[in-house]
Amino acid sequence: MTPNRKNSLRGLALALAFAAFAGLAPVNANADPGFQKWIAGFYTTAAKSGITPSTYRDAFAGVTDPDPTVLEKAQYQPEFKSQIWDYLDSRVNPYTVDIGRKMAVKYASTLRSLEQRFGVDRNIMLAIWSMESNYGAVLAKNDRLHYVPRALATLAYADPKRANYAKKQLIAALKILQKGDVSRKELNGSWAGAMGHTQFIPSSYLLYAVDADGSGHADIWNSIPDALATTANLLAKNGWETGRTWGYEVVVPSGGGAQAGKTHTIAQWAALGFVRPNGKGFRQTSDRAQLKMPGGPDGPGFLMTGNFFTIKRYNASDSYAVAVGLLADQIAGYGGMQQSWPRPSGALNVQQKFELQTRLKQLGYYDGVVDGNFGSGSKAAIAAVQQRIGMDADGEPSMNLLNALRK
Numbered sequence: 001m002t003p004n005r006k007n008s009l010r011g012l013a014l015a016l017a018f019a020a021f022a023g024l025a026p027v028n029a030n031a032d033p034g035f036q037k038w039i040a041g042f043y044t045t046a047a048k049s050g051i052t053p054s055t056y057r058d059a060f061a062g063v064t065d066p067d068p069t070v071l072e073k074a075q076y077q078p079e080f081k082s083q084i085w086d087y088l089d090s091r092v093n094p095y096t097v098d099i100g101r102k103m104a105v106k107y108a109s110t111l112r113s114l115e116q117r118f119g120v121d122r123n124i125m126l127a128i129w130s131m132e133s134n135y136g137a138v139l140a141k142n143d144r145l146h147y148v149p150r151a152l153a154t155l156a157y158a159d160p161k162r163a164n165y166a167k168k169q170l171i172a173a174l175k176i177l178q179k180g181d182v183s184r185k186e187l188n189g190s191w192a193g194a195m196g197h198t199q200f201i202p203s204s205y206l207l208y209a210v211d212a213d214g215s216g217h218a219d220i221w222n223s224i225p226d227a228l229a230t231t232a233n234l235l236a237k238n239g240w241e242t243g244r245t246w247g248y249e250v251v252v253p254s255g256g257g258a259q260a261g262k263t264h265t266i267a268q269w270a271a272l273g274f275v276r277p278n279g280k281g282f283r284q285t286s287d288r289a290q291l292k293m294p295g296g297p298d299g300p301g302f303l304m305t306g307n308f309f310t311i312k313r314y315n316a317s318d319s320y321a322v323a324v325g326l327l328a329d330q331i332a333g334y335g336g337m338q339q340s341w342p343r344p345s346g347a348l349n350v351q352q353k354f355e356l357q358t359r360l361k362q363l364g365y366y367d368g369v370v371d372g373n374f375g376s377g378s379k380a381a382i383a384a385v386q387q388r389i390g391m392d393a394d395g396e397p398s399m400n401l402l403n404a405l406r407k
């Protein structure tokens with residue numbers, strides 16, 4: 001076939017795609033013609049992956065413009081930008097531990113069954129559920145949810161850095177719709193297309209989704225057994241070692257920070273002077289572990305075993321994997337960290353954050369959940385109290401404010 005002939009056929013296919021999908025969306029004064037053109041043109045790519053015209057039309061019916069909040073959220077990912085102590089405070093705290101323990105009781109039978117089937121620690125499953133959707137609470141917040149095909153089309157159209165990712169995930173999302181595991185109305189997720197209780201991106205859903213409750217569909221949006229089973233399946237298929245820990249908090253001996261990033265057996269680390277701060281010995285001393293110091297040279301150390309790196313198959317951030325491990329340990333009743341992070345002078349630790357929020361609530365300035373997170377409601381309460389007592393009303397939590405409220 002000649003190049004001209006190929007180009008003619010390609011042009012005809014694109015024209016047919018435009019004709020088929022130009023009528024997808026109703027007339028809208030705020031519609032983005034470029035976005036609509038992109039959607040129409042992308043069908044030729046989708047069709048090569050087996051997506052039918054009816055699936056494509058249904059997926060994009062009524063979608064007229066990019067999702068603006070997707071592009072805003074794409075600029076900020078806290079696990080990669082926050083100081084690790086602030087990130088951990090917001091995710092590993094008395095609130096998330098308490099809810100996790102309640103969920104452990106509520107879903108004890110499901111967790112026991114999944115633990116036996118996949119060999120993954122039930123507390124790790126619970127910790128990931130907490131990290132991903134606050135045990136499903138996020139799924140009830142419409143302002144946090146995005147229609148997945150629109151969100152991914154937005155990234156593919158307007159975010160060059162994520163365009164290839166978004167195109168791949170959009171094809172996967174369309175396959176999910178076509179398969180019928182979820183309705184169009186329920187195909188919601190994060191700005192990046194992560195879906196359900198345990199926030200699977202579409203391609204990972206296609207690889208790991210499990211129908212644990214026997215409904216005939218792997219429904220990670222509405223079925224907690226399916227969501228937890230899908231999480232366990234991902235970890236199991238990526239090397240989770242049953243009966244092994246994710247890592248150990250350690251006291252770094254003088255000069256030991258130079259070993260950061262290196263890997264030895266646990267026995268070799270012990271010989272170098274690394275010890276657990278709780279005074280307990282190490283288990284499975286023949287296991288290999290890498291030293292990480294996520295808080296910098298003045299912070300605590302962690303000896304990370306293979307399971308830590310398996311958790312990172314869920315999210316590539318070290319901070320995320322540390323949070324999952326620490327939260328799982330506390331849900332299980334093993335206790336929290338023994339050492340302190342090198343916080344700036346005057347910064348609050350997690351217990352102090354909870355105390356400040358509790359005091360604001362007792363004084364009638366705050367009516368939200370005491371969870372250690374200082375969102376707009378907490379900051380407004382802080383600013384009001386600061387103004388009342390003559391402090392600079394910047395709305396920021398501080399040791400000075402907490403001390404003032406203790407008097």
